[in-house]
Amino acid sequence: MNNEQTRTESGEINLGDLFGVLKKHFILIIIVALVAAILVYGYCALFIKPTYSASSKIYIVSSTGTISISDLTLSNNVASDYIDLMKDKVILDLVIDNLHLNYTASQLSGMISVTNTNGTHMLVITVKSHDPDEAAAIANCLADMTINEVPNILETQPPNVVHYAAANRSKIAPSNTRNALIGAVIGAVVCYGVLFLMYYLDDSIRSSDDIVRYAGLHILGEISDLSEHSKRYGRYGRYGKYGKYGKYGSDEQRYGDKPADSENGKGGQS
Numbered sequence: 001m002n003n004e005q006t007r008t009e010s011g012e013i014n015l016g017d018l019f020g021v022l023k024k025h026f027i028l029i030i031i032v033a034l035v036a037a038i039l040v041y042g043y044c045a046l047f048i049k050p051t052y053s054a055s056s057k058i059y060i061v062s063s064t065g066t067i068s069i070s071d072l073t074l075s076n077n078v079a080s081d082y083i084d085l086m087k088d089k090v091i092l093d094l095v096i097d098n099l100h101l102n103y104t105a106s107q108l109s110g111m112i113s114v115t116n117t118n119g120t121h122m123l124v125i126t127v128k129s130h131d132p133d134e135a136a137a138i139a140n141c142l143a144d145m146t147i148n149e150v151p152n153i154l155e156t157q158p159p160n161v162v163h164y165a166a167a168n169r170s171k172i173a174p175s176n177t178r179n180a181l182i183g184a185v186i187g188a189v190v191c192y193g194v195l196f197l198m199y200y201l202d203d204s205i206r207s208s209d210d211i212v213r214y215a216g217l218h219i220l221g222e223i224s225d226l227s228e229h230s231k232r233y234g235r236y237g238r239y240g241k242y243g244k245y246g247k248y249g250s251d252e253q254r255y256g257d258k259p260a261d262s263e264n265g266k267g268g269q270s
Contacts (some may be wrong), residue, residue, distance in 0.1 A: 007109060099137055
């Protein structure tokens with residue numbers, strides 16, 4: 001019975017196995033996570049263009065004359081109409097022509113978001129672009145086009161500009177640090193998953209504990225590793241045939257170096 005069959009039949013994974021793989025390969029997992037973080041950070045810094053944002057704001061109730069309850073009610077009703085018309089092709093084409101942009105109306109619409117602040121009569125025009133100056137120019141031009149064109153379509157009083165957009169040099173995306181952290185986590189998880197899968201599919205028996213655990217057999221005895229013993233006392237070892245003390249060992253091996261004055265049987269006498 002092999003290890004893989006036993007694990008498959010039992011359908012259980014010991015938590016000790018999970019922790020054991022993590023502990024054994026902890027340094028490797030950390031290295032893979034760091035490499036993944038560096039690669040993701042480098043990719044974001046070199047190949048992904050930063051995105052900038054700029055916002056202008058308009059007030060859709062005319063400030064001329066006295067504002068009545070009916071005016072406020074009307075502004076609530078037409079807010080959604082303003083939002084739809086501000087992203088209509090007619091208005092967007094006017095913005096493209098005025099700024100000489102190389103976008104289609106559909107592309108420009110994807111860069112623009114118009115929101116109505118809850119409880120107010122304000123419309124916020126937000127534009128995202130890879131160029132901060134371009135984002136501010138589009139937001140301001142769209143505000144002007146809205147004031148000039150939309151009231152004629154809806155037959156309402158023109159709104160007023162609360163403030164124009166200014167170029168913001170702080171990018172809003174991508175966050176290289178956040179992406180690097182995400183890359184590190186994904187790298188560590190993938191590395192650990194691969195290591196655990198290799199461990200789980202490995203059906204080798206490496207110890208007596210594996211035999212007891214997976215085969216359900218009792219160990220009656222063990223044979224020690226005699227490799228070191230053989231090296232020292234085997235045929236060619238210390239006491240072997242050709243060893244230091246063996247039959248064919250050299251005189252130097254068997255008896256050590258001879259004194260210089262013991263040659264020719266003189267035994268050290270002059």
